[in-house]
Amino acid sequence: MRLVVCFAIKMQYRYFCIQEFEALCEMNEVKPIILSDVDKFDCNICPFIEVDLPDYEGARQVVSRSVMIKYILDPFSQGTSYEDLLVNVDKERLTESLHSGKSIKFKVESIKKKIKPKERNEIISPYGDYAPKDIVFEMKDPEQTYMVVGNPKTEEYYMGLEVACMSWKNNKSNFYAKYDLKARPYLGPTSTSHELAFLMANQAELKEGDLVFDPFVGTGSILIACSALKAFCFGSDIDLRVLQGYSVGKKAKKEIPGTEMIKRYDVFANFKYYGLPKPCIVAMDISYPTMLLKKFDAIVCDPPYGVKAGSKKTQPNDVASVKESKWKINNETTLGIFTKKESYGINQIYHKLLKIASFLLKKGGKLVFLFHTDIEYPPEVNEYPTHPCFELVHACENPLMRKRSRHSIKMVKICEPEDIEEVTE
Ligand SMILES: C[S@@+](CC[C@H](N)C(=O)[O-])C[C@H]1O[C@@H](n2cnc3c(N)ncnc32)[C@H](O)[C@@H]1O
Numbered sequence: 026m027r028l029v030v031c032f033a034i035k036m037q038y039r040y041f042c043i044q045e046f047e048a049l050c051e052m053n054e055v056k057p058i059i060l061s062d063v064d065k066f067d068c069n070i071c072p073f074i075e076v077d078l079p080d081y082e083g084a085r086q087v088v089s090r091s092v093m094i095k096y097i098l099d100p101f102s103q104g105t106s107y108e109d110l111l112v113n114v115d116k117e118r119l120t121e122s123l124h125s126g127k128s129i130k131f132k133v134e135s136i137k138k139k140i141k142p143k144e145r146n147e148i149i150s151p152y153g154d155y156a157p158k159d160i161v162f163e164m165k166d167p168e169q170t171y172m173v174v175g176n177p178k179t180e181e182y183y184m185g186l187e188v189a190c191m192s193w194k195n196n197k198s199n200f201y202a203k204y205d206l207k208a209r210p211y212l213g214p215t216s217t218s219h220e221l222a223f224l225m226a227n228q229a230e231l232k233e234g235d236l237v238f239d240p241f242v243g244t245g246s247i248l249i250a251c252s253a254l255k256a257f258c259f260g261s262d263i264d265l266r267v268l269q270g271y272s273v274g275k276k277a278k279k280e281i282p283g284t285e286m287i288k289r290y291d292v293f294a295n296f297k298y299y300g301l302p303k304p305c306i307v308a309m310d311i312s313y314p315t316m317l318l319k320k321f322d323a324i325v326c327d328p329p330y331g332v333k334a335g336s337k338k339t340q341p342n343d344v345a346s347v348k349e350s351k352w353k354i355n356n357e358t359t360l361g362i363f364t365k366k367e368s369y370g371i372n373q374i375y376h377k378l379l380k381i382a383s384f385l386l387k388k389g390g391k392l393v394f395l396f397h398t399d400i401e402y403p404p405e406v407n408e409y410p411t412h413p414c415f416e417l418v419h420a421c422e423n424p425l426m427r428k429r430s431r432h433s434i435k436m437v438k439i440c441e442p443e444d445i446e447e448v449t450e
Pocket residue numbers: 213215216217240241242243244245246247261262263264267309310311312327328329330334335336337338339
């Protein structure tokens with residue numbers, strides 16, 4: 026059936042719209058046909074695409090954990106203006122739908138334009154001609170929501186039944202709002218935004234019961250999203266301070282209500298706060314992986330990128346050499362054992378990541394990671410890393426300030442390292 030998908034306008038994540046939609050369809054085994062020209066799609070100009078989906082249920086599954094989809098409509102009319110919608114409306118379908126005996130609500134939305142109550146009533150009231158006299162209007166929790174939506178800039182207008190919406194279960198906020206970084210008890214200087222973490226988990230098509238690994242776990246933002254989506258989570262980080270909660274990782278400055286049960290502010294504190302299972306986290310340098318599990322469904326991560334989180338490795342010729350230091354953790358002095366570290370070259374860390382991912386992922390497993398580009402870098406540094414065991418699925422750009430961008434790259438493992446003759450370093 027032909028449906029209209031309306032995306033939320035989130036400028037920094039605008040390039041994720043189509044890819045997230047396709048990944049969620051794939052994950053839910055919903056076969057979509059995208060009827061609009063996606064090459065011309067720009068949600069900042071027009072947030073609608075037309076798609077062919079098998080049924081309403083598929084649309085609801087896709088929207089239920091989407092970050093970018095605002096709602097999906099079953100259109101009863103399409104046109105270039107509100108007047109046009111009234112002329113083109115499928116009277117028979119609309120009459121039948123409004124006579125279903127269900128309570129209803131009518132919404133009017135204009136892209137990037139406010140609608141005054143008077144105008145809203147003028148737009149809606151002609152549709153009353155197709156409704157029974159005793160129709161029940163229910164503003165809070167209607168059984169059906171009808172929408173008139175328009176984009177005056179591109180003259181694209183739709184009238185239809187809302188099949189699924191971002192907040193259709195509680196009508197208040199989106200499903201991931203409670204994981205907002207601003208209301209999180211334990212944070213670090215590079216904690217990944219909660220929205221981006223959910224987008225990446227969706228790109229990875231993470232399902233309930235999947236095994237997921239974040240080799241650069243830091244304060245755990247990505248694993249929190251994965252755990253909220255009911256995956257089994259594993260993580261590692263070279264830096265004990267961020268895992269154990271001193272110097273790098275810290276208790277949020279703002280007082281967060283409901284944190285009485287947190288006794289220790291470390292990488293596990295946020296999981297406890299959200300009532301999520303404790304993940305399995307080890308201190309590990311990905312240059313010397315000790316992770317033996319080779320059956321991960323996905324690896325999702327935000328590798329270090331030099332500005333706030335420089336990529337480090339344990340000194341190769343000095344792996345066993347350790348230094349002991351006294352550190353204060355949650356007001357207790359502890360003896361920490363640290364190996365000496367040195368910096369990686371600018372892109373070496375990505376090649377290391379692909380190499381360990383080729384061993385740790387199962388065939389068909391997804392690797393989703395953030396890759397940083399800067400127009401001032403030499404062109405070869407801005408090229409996406411490659412590995413013979415991986416095929417690039419897509420990359421979604423997340424523009425940062427001025428000349429810098431990061432790209433959420435999705436790759437799929439297509440073969441085992443032993444199937445190829447030479448594995449690149
Ligand atoms: C961009 S931060 C990740 C932030 C994390 N997603 C969060 O929400 O806090 C990158 C992390 O990689 C870690 N790291 C740097 N080099 C590493 C290495 N060779 N092996 C493992 N972890 C490393 C850093 O300590 C840092 O915590």
